[in-house]
Amino acid sequence: MENIKQTIVEAIQNYHTIIIHRHIHPDLDAIGSQAGMQRTLKHSFPDKTVYAAGNDEKSLLFINKMDVIPDEAYKEALVIVCDTAETSRICDQRFSKGAMLIKIDHHPNHEPYGDLLWVDPSYSSASEMLVDLFLEYPEVFRINKEAAGALYTGIIGDTGRMLNGKVSPRTLRAVKALRKFRFQPERIHNELNKKSSGVARLREAILRTFKVTEHGVAYIFLTEEKLSAYGVDQAEAANLVNVLSSMARVRIWVFFVEYPNEIRVRIRSRNIPIDDIARRFGGGGHAFAAGASIGSWKKADEVIEALNRKT
Numbered sequence: 001m002e003n004i005k006q007t008i009v010e011a012i013q014n015y016h017t018i019i020i021h022r023h024i025h026p027d028l029d030a031i032g033s034q035a036g037m038q039r040t041l042k043h044s045f046p047d048k049t050v051y052a053a054g055n056d057e058k059s060l061l062f063i064n065k066m067d068v069i070p071d072e073a074y075k076e077a078l079v080i081v082c083d084t085a086e087t088s089r090i091c092d093q094r095f096s097k098g099a100m101l102i103k104i105d106h107h108p109n110h111e112p113y114g115d116l117l118w119v120d121p122s123y124s125s126a127s128e129m130l131v132d133l134f135l136e137y138p139e140v141f142r143i144n145k146e147a148a149g150a151l152y153t154g155i156i157g158d159t160g161r162m163l164n165g166k167v168s169p170r171t172l173r174a175v176k177a178l179r180k181f182r183f184q185p186e187r188i189h190n191e192l193n194k195k196s197s198g199v200a201r202l203r204e205a206i207l208r209t210f211k212v213t214e215h216g217v218a219y220i221f222l223t224e225e226k227l228s229a230y231g232v233d234q235a236e237a238a239n240l241v242n243v244l245s246s247m248a249r250v251r252i253w254v255f256f257v258e259y260p261n262e263i264r265v266r267i268r269s270r271n272i273p274i275d276d277i278a279r280r281f282g283g284g285g286h287a288f289a290a291g292a293s294i295g296s297w298k299k300a301d302e303v304i305e306a307l308n309r310k311t
């Protein structure tokens with residue numbers, strides 16, 4: 001493990017252009033780790049060109065805005081992909097056009113890819129992995145306030161605001177180290193708590209209309225029609241997944257969010273592993289937080305039926 005980090009450090013030192021990717025449907029850890037890496041590298045190596053790749057996510061623009069990257073930039077570039085288990089879910093498929101590819105991820109390594117891989121599911125988040133890397137090589141990496149804020153956002157994103165079981169002494173050490181950079185966590189928490197009135201109304205509607213099976217599987221179908229009635233986009237709606245988490249009788253909860261070409265499935269569970277079901281439907285993820293993309297509402301019924309059989 002020490003060697004892989006050392007090799008990654010050497011690769012970063014060797015390349016002038018570094019392009020950082022992350023997954024589609026980005027969450028706080030995807031954008032936080034990407035931005036934290038970009039800002040730390042820019043601050044540590046002012047002469048290097050460091051890009052953040054992918055589409056902007058409107059609700060997460062307060063963390064980082066993506067760069068426009070010319071195709072030619074990839075030719076001599078080191079590409080680092082953060083927080084993304086599968087190549088099919090890497091946002092901006094030009095990731096494979098670089099001179100060297102590194103995967104840094106905390107999901108189970110079902111699809112190993114890249115010339116170098118640092119994959120360790122014992123970490124809460126990709127952001128926590130990066131903090132560990134940066135702290136281990138203080139002579140190479142200089143974190144700054146902006147990088148620290150992004151990495152903190154990634155960590156609180158994947159730990160349910162530091163409340164879930166993924167928080168370890170190492171996570172606390174990472175947060176302690178980041179806090180020294182004097183970013184304002186309350187600003188970040190305020191941004192995360194900001195909800196448009198449409199999102200607030202949709203939240204209420206979800207709590208009024210969600211269904212629970214007799215096996216304790218709660219679910220809601222969020223069609224494009226429903227989202228547009230509330231003036232809420234898919235990412236904002238998907239972010240509400242944990243509103244179904246607080247009911248005692250609910251053991252597994254699922255959001256089905258309709259996009260133009262797919263239905264995104266977000267599955268969460270208190271303590272029943274559900275990643276095998278996500279994988280059965282072509283997706284993946286962690287034991288208690290997994291997801292998939294399906295093509296029809298009939299498949300959605302099949303997902304619910306499969307989850308019923310887990311409880």
Ligand code: AMP
Nearest residue numbers: 266282283284285286289290291292293
């Ligand atoms: P999400 O519900 O989008 O936050 O996803 C939860 C976890 O499941 C993440 O760690 C993702 O890596 C994984 N995941 C979600 N959707 C997919 C998919 N279509 N294919 C593979 N993994 C997925």
